[in-house]
Amino acid sequence: MNAPAERAPGPLVVGVDGSEPSLRAVDWAAGEAVLRGVPLRVVYACLWERYEGAALARDIGKPTALPLAQDVVGAAAQRARVRHPDLRVTADVVFEEPEYALVREGRNASALVVGTRGRSGVAEMLLGSVSLAVAAHADCPVIVLRGSHDNQATPAVHGRVVVGVGDEAKESAVVRFAAEEARRRGVPLEAVRAWRCPAHESTDHPLLAGEPARLHEKQAAEELEAALRDLPVDVSVRRRTVEGPARRVLVGASHESDLLVVGAKRREGRFGLQLGRVAHAVLHHSACPVAVVPHPERDA
Template sequence: MSRNVTAGLDGAVTDAPGERAHAGPLVVGVDGSEPSLRATDWAADEAALRGVPLRVVYACLWDRYEGAALALDIGDPTEPPPPQDLVGAAAERARARHPDLRVTADVVFEEPGYALIRAARNASALVVGTRGRSGVAGMLLGSVSLTVAAHADCPVIVLRGSHDNRATPPVHGRVVVGVGEDAKESAAVRFAAEEARRRGVPLEAVRAWRCPAHEPGGYPLMVGRPTRQYEERAVEVLEAALQDLPADVEVRRRTVEGHARRALVDASHSADLLVVGARRREGHLGLQLGSTAHAVLHHSACPVAIVPHRAHDA
């Protein structure tokens, strides 16, 4: 039976049950690609903002590692460098960006999605890049990023858009959060408020609403209370979700008529971070992302934070 192991930069191999000596590191997944290098830069900024260590993780299967090592031994330049070299370069990149940041680096010999989900169990957040493989790469999300966003226990930040490889200083000067129907499920709002406070920028809370097709909202002579009640309900939900936020966070409230996914994608064009929630149901094995979270992951113009909250089926 094979065992899960982690190889450090010094070449030592130890058991890797997912426990770290320090609590709540920020984890970034790397694979040597340009998107993962951008993710490393952004994660280093975020870890420095939070005052937590950064853990750089490269995950690969045994056969890939052995092939790369063999190619290095025989001097084949067409094969990729060993994983230790890739993760080491990413770690050094993070240290150069923030010399005071504590950075550790690991190679985990597992399927990448599963390895990162395991690493997320003890993380304050997990950062991943995107890797589209077609002519419309900017509109695609890599399978590993999508899997991690749909299953990780901690917030997952997926690097979308042209963000100049940085979390700070702010480019647009705002964090946007999508507010769902259940105001009690406020993990995403709390996360967004903390991110806005760390950056010193306002938090914009967006609640979308729609008039059902059978209502007369589309007829000018019949517009009135039937339409207004949906907007008023959106305002009530928004206020309930924001009522417990710290007083030192500047909050801007906005209700938008239309689909939530469209409202949030539109808002992402002038945001530094877009935050949405995702339910995690016990025992559910499929992708645990709602339609709104799924849409913004594929189409957002800025980094997206998926914040999980637990939900139990009735």
């Protein structure tokens, strides 16, 4: 019996809305698609334009102030083709709320790329509601382009990809994703495990001072090693355990990283934002692009 054919990877999907952050996302996503060897799919999701766009443009007498959806998505796709002539690019307009449309697009995508914010007028240091919703619900990895990324996935600026290894050390999807991103860029993977010594375990006895901390640090190192055990041998890995809250440790590491990778649990049937506190914090404060990789939450 012949083995089933391996499924080809889906396209890389990037969401656009005509704003400058979304156009920078197109530039970055085009480079990432080339690295992955997959097509780029540009999607403009807009609910209001289906019902009100043309009428509103006529009413204000300035049709150029409200570019048609096809113009927006077409210009974004052409921008990607100019930067990477050999890249296969498709574009589509979806008349639906952006967060719902992009999450659905993610079901057949190898990854989703979104900008920090759209045309809401919110300061760029804050994460837009669409980007947050997509990162919290998509079934595929979501890359949110925070910080300074020079509008391109390569060449590497800082020469490293950082992955945060959390309590779910046995969940390998996050580490595998980070390892592949590092390999594509030709840079080392830096695996970081934050640890803390609870205050009630500290002691003032001079012979025991520091012992609880050493035990917690040792446990963090063992968990980190377990998480990296199955990585391919051709991936260069730097291991680092750091005392402190994981949110602070990873945001600090983002200042010297080209991509920060974190995990997000997904539990079937659960509603609301499925992001942990660490992922939520780095999405708001990271100094570099953040990849949120979903993994199923296992019942006890």
